[in-house]
Amino acid sequence: MGENTMIATRGLTKVYGEKVAVNHLDLSINEGEIFGLLGPNGAGKTTTILMLLGLTEPTLGEATINGIDCTRNSIQVKRITGYLPDNVGFYPDMTGRENLRFTGRLNGLDGKKMESKIDDLLERVGMTYAQHQKTGTYSKGMRQRLGIADVLMKDPKVIIMDEPTLGLDPEGMREFLTLIKQLSVEDGRTVLVSSHQLYQIQQICDRVGIFVSGSLVAAGKIEDLGRQLAKEGHYTLEVAAYPCDDRFLGFIHNMTGVTGIEKEGDKFVVHSSRDLRKEITGFLGTNRYTLLHLRQKGGDLDEIYRCYFEKAGQDEKHEQENKNGKHIFGTKQTKK
Numbered sequence: 001m002g003e004n005t006m007i008a009t010r011g012l013t014k015v016y017g018e019k020v021a022v023n024h025l026d027l028s029i030n031e032g033e034i035f036g037l038l039g040p041n042g043a044g045k046t047t048t049i050l051m052l053l054g055l056t057e058p059t060l061g062e063a064t065i066n067g068i069d070c071t072r073n074s075i076q077v078k079r080i081t082g083y084l085p086d087n088v089g090f091y092p093d094m095t096g097r098e099n100l101r102f103t104g105r106l107n108g109l110d111g112k113k114m115e116s117k118i119d120d121l122l123e124r125v126g127m128t129y130a131q132h133q134k135t136g137t138y139s140k141g142m143r144q145r146l147g148i149a150d151v152l153m154k155d156p157k158v159i160i161m162d163e164p165t166l167g168l169d170p171e172g173m174r175e176f177l178t179l180i181k182q183l184s185v186e187d188g189r190t191v192l193v194s195s196h197q198l199y200q201i202q203q204i205c206d207r208v209g210i211f212v213s214g215s216l217v218a219a220g221k222i223e224d225l226g227r228q229l230a231k232e233g234h235y236t237l238e239v240a241a242y243p244c245d246d247r248f249l250g251f252i253h254n255m256t257g258v259t260g261i262e263k264e265g266d267k268f269v270v271h272s273s274r275d276l277r278k279e280i281t282g283f284l285g286t287n288r289y290t291l292l293h294l295r296q297k298g299g300d301l302d303e304i305y306r307c308y309f310e311k312a313g314q315d316e317k318h319e320q321e322n323k324n325g326k327h328i329f330g331t332k333q334t335k336k
């Protein structure tokens, strides 16, 4: 564990009956960092968060925040950790300001100090205008922004957010992401944000962890994950040619190393385990096709995510088939 590690898990595991929801998770998040825990529904993100907050006990392993054990000393952990669930619950018949007062009192604040803190926070999240409106009438975006103000009432070192951008419109999303970024850049807080909305979240994260079926299959800076994939032999090529006929598609389909082909508009997107560019351009030249577009993709989060999913899926399949004593054949898919 590094000197400035704020959140750490070692072998953190949660099993529900037969289901391994979180599988030996080793995670280390630095102070002041925004870390994105990314994965599809059911990957184990919420379960991880619940263990960090001491709301559910791990089956194995341990988690600490600022060196404090999340299971044994959950009250201490909660003192320094703010939690924003995917659907923040406020008292709907109370105004935004009254809701913040309620949280303030729970955290030992009162009087002028509390009122001035509320003023500052409402201002910060852009909710001063709606402070006297009942929260039952708030939109999702307004609730999320008030949710940040609510979390900040106790001035936490660490903020954990579960799918915070779900259901926000593009404008609301942009504003909300800016707010999250400020929590780290301006305040130096550590932020753990879980999401399956890759594009949005990647814009603000210092590092991401990709979670698939309870396991962290990759973690790091987005550009490092992209480089790592290229080293491991994951290539994605966009290619368009005229004529775009069955012969051309058949050629790509039969190339060694091709693991998948998708059609995107007038382009083919080809996934492979090796660089195909030379062979494809050779085929096009020899057969008098016109090359319209050729681009090796890589490095963007969507691509990284897809590759790691594929890898995790293959590993699982290998494991399953090894168990069943079956031989494995590669599959090729053509989606039109």
Ligand code: ATP
Binding pocket: 016, 019, 020, 021, 039, 040, 041, 042, 043, 044, 045, 046, 047, 048
């Ligand atoms: P989502 O975004 O859909 O909430 P997630 O990545 O947060 O997904 P979890 O909610 O942590 O995933 O769920 C991980 C797995 O554990 C899922 O298969 C889920 O069905 C299972 N699971 C979660 N909570 C329980 C529980 N209390 N009892 C049994 N199984 C559970």
